[in-house]
Amino acid sequence: xxxxxxxxxxxxxxxxxxxxxxxxxxxxxxxxxxxxxxxxxxxxxxxxxxxxxxxxxxxxxxxxxxxxxxxxxxxxxxxxxxxxxxxxxxxxxxxxxxxxxxxxxxxxxxxxxxxxxxxxxxxxxxxxxxxxxxxxxxxxxxxxxxxxxxxxxxxxxxxxxxxxxxxxxxxxxxxxxxxxx
Amino acid sequence: xxxxxxxxxxxxxxxxxxxxxxxxxxxxxxxxxxxxxxxxxxxxxxxxxxxxxxxxxxxxxxxxxxxxxxxxxxxxxxxxxxxxxxxxxxxxxxxxxxxxxxxxxxxxxxxxxxxxxxxxxxxxxxxxxxxxxxxxxxxxxxxxxxxxxxxxxxxxxxxxxxxxxxxxxxxxxxxxxxxxxxxxxxxxxxxxxxxxxxxxxxxxxxxxxxxxxxxxxxxxxxxxxxxxxxxxxxxxxxxxxxxxxxxxxxxxxxxxxxxxxxxxxxxxxxxxxxxxxxxxxxxxxxxxxxxxxxxxxxxxxxxxxxxxxxxxxxxxxxxxxxxxxxxxxxxxxxxxxxxxxxxxxxxxxxxxxxxxxxxxxxxxxxxxxxxxxxxxxxxxxxxxxxxx
Numbered sequence: 033x034x035x036x037x038x039x040x041x042x043x044x045x046x047x048x049x050x051x052x053x054x055x056x057x058x059x060x061x062x063x064x065x066x067x068x069x070x071x072x073x074x075x076x077x078x079x080x081x082x083x084x085x086x087x088x089x090x091x092x093x094x095x096x097x098x099x100x101x102x103x104x105x106x107x108x109x110x111x112x113x114x115x116x117x118x119x120x121x122x123x124x125x126x127x128x129x130x131x132x133x134x135x136x137x138x139x140x141x142x143x144x145x146x147x148x149x150x151x152x153x154x155x156x157x158x159x160x161x162x163x164x165x166x167x168x169x170x171x172x173x174x175x176x177x178x179x180x181x182x183x184x185x186x187x188x189x190x191x192x193x194x195x196x197x198x199x200x201x202x203x204x205x206x207x208x209x210x211x212x213x
Numbered sequence: 214x215x216x217x218x219x220x221x222x223x224x225x226x227x228x229x230x231x232x233x234x235x236x237x238x239x240x241x242x243x244x245x246x247x248x249x250x251x252x253x254x255x256x257x258x259x260x261x262x263x264x265x266x267x268x269x270x271x272x273x274x275x276x277x278x279x280x281x282x283x284x285x286x287x288x289x290x291x292x293x294x295x296x297x298x299x300x301x302x303x304x305x306x307x308x309x310x311x312x313x314x315x316x317x318x319x320x321x322x323x324x325x326x327x328x329x330x331x332x333x334x335x336x337x338x339x340x341x342x343x344x345x346x347x348x349x350x351x352x353x354x355x356x357x358x359x360x361x362x363x364x365x366x367x368x369x370x371x372x373x374x375x376x377x378x379x380x381x382x383x384x385x386x387x388x389x390x391x392x393x394x395x396x397x398x399x400x401x402x403x404x405x406x407x408x409x410x411x412x413x414x415x416x417x418x419x420x421x422x423x424x425x426x427x428x429x430x431x432x433x434x435x436x437x438x439x440x441x442x443x444x445x446x447x448x449x450x451x452x453x454x455x456x457x458x459x460x461x462x463x464x465x466x467x468x469x470x471x472x473x474x475x476x477x478x479x480x481x482x483x484x485x486x487x488x489x490x491x492x493x494x495x496x497x498x499x500x501x502x503x504x505x506x507x508x509x510x511x512x513x514x515x516x517x518x519x520x521x522x523x524x525x526x527x528x529x530x531x532x533x534x535x536x537x538x539x540x541x542x543x544x545x546x547x548x549x550x551x552x553x554x555x556x557x558x559x560x561x562x563x564x565x566x567x568x569x570x571x572x573x574x575x576x577x578x579x580x581x582x583x584x585x586x587x588x589x590x591x592x593x594x595x596x597x598x599x600x601x
């Protein structure tokens with residue numbers, strides 16, 4: 033048991049940074065990302081003895097993170113007030129670098145599943161097959177999602193970079209929106 | 214190409230973000246979560262094999278008053294016995310003259326029967342009527358509003374009895390039979406009178422609900438509580454068994470549960486309610502009661518390792534069906550009556566459980582349920598399945 037616990041925390045340490053970045057990309061908030069990572073790790077720890085293959089740990093971890101985020105987003109949509117969300121968002125914006133903020137806003141405009149696929153591929157470094165296992169569906173569907181997501185992201189970022197060039201207050205061009213599932 | 218570079222640069226911005234959560238924080242979070250709250254969900258299958266659930270009744274009775282003042286459930290039991298006596302009286306008289314039936318009963322008994330009928334039917338008085346159909350079969354019935362109380366008489370033996378009366382070749386035999394009947398009736402009356410006289414209230418030690426029949430015995434106002442059975446056979450000799458299912462949720466110490474249980478019990482000739490029957494007398498009767506209970510329980514659960522203890526209480530809804538059936542093989546008649554009572558009450562219970570593993574456990578529950586008409590309790594042995 034002790035051995036399992038040590039192994040678990042070693043695996044968590046290996047995946048801590050990419051998992052946190054994935055969470056940040058999903059939530060656009062460092063606070064929410066921290067919460068999401070904590071809850072993911074807790075759920076992963078609880079069910080870790082049931083995990084049959086250590087090789088599948090990454091997929092296992094990101095599947096939990098993805099589902100936890102969807103559940104939290106659903107709850108947020110019901111219980112959180114719009115004002116609170118807007119306040120937190122503006123606070124986060126001030127704390128973020130411009131590049132990161134631009135990226136996250138562009139990501140937010142993608143369909144949820146596409147956004148998740150792009151983050152898993154670009155940020156977490158999961159393979160297409162692993163993403164398929166996390167998201168379900170077919171491999172061609174995952175490929176299509178990643179490809180279209182990247183293309184749309186490029187288009188959005190190009191448009192915005194142009195807007196940024198034309199206006200110093202670039203962030204006003206982007207309508208804040210919450211990613212809801 | 215330029216966009217690709219810009220794209221990569223933006224992703225690198227996210228790649229360069231350092232996590233704000235450390236491994237120590239995550240470990241602390243996991244540890245505190247596991248020490249703190251834990252929720253469990255259980256489905257409990259109640260197995261009540263050979264362990265009784267029933268009990269007796271709870272009543273406040275003024276022995277001096279008419280039976281109509283008794284709670285309906287008790288009145289029913291008493292009334293059932295009245296029916297038996299009444300029918301037996303009728304059968305004896307039927308061989309000579311059905312028209313003299315009502316005259317054969319004493320005024321007190323007739324009055325009691327009528328008042329019981331009106332009480333149970335919650336309607337106007339339903340006088341007892343005796344009729345003879347074309348086959349010579351006698352039927353004793355109350356008014357059509359009498360739904361709860363049914364008296365059905367077996368026809369065969371009566372037919373035989375009536376026919377034999379008209380058969381000249383069997384005239385002597387019939388006379389002998391009448392003598393026997395009258396003798397039995399006299400014996401029984403003597404027995405009843407004896408029991409009435411010999412059992413003052415202070416001497417009554419039985420715990421049977423059936424003892425309400427002795428309302429004529431004394432003038433005391435009594436409050437009696439009949440507790441439930443403990444194991445195998447209940448106090449009133451009502452053998453019972455049953456089963457059910459319970460679903461409960463525990464979160465921390467908080468407990469919410471729902472229990473459904475069904476109990477069926479029977480009682481035979483030895484019941485004091487129906488009085489002692491002389492050995493060899495061909496008369497058989499059976500009292501049975503079925504209780505369905507639905508209860509919602511709120512309480513607290515204490516856990517220690519693999520053991521837990523739950524204390525809870527709450528409202529319940531009970532549906533009780535009691536029936537009496539008797540058969541006299543000598544005169545060949547069967548009488549049955551039933552009474553249904555249902556309503557709200559309250560239950561309390563204590564459970565002690567042990568889990569064998571995360572999903573299977575066992576539980577021992579003691580409970581009591583109280584209503585205006587009936588009180589009962591029992592011990593339930595349960596198998597428990599769920600996430601514990």
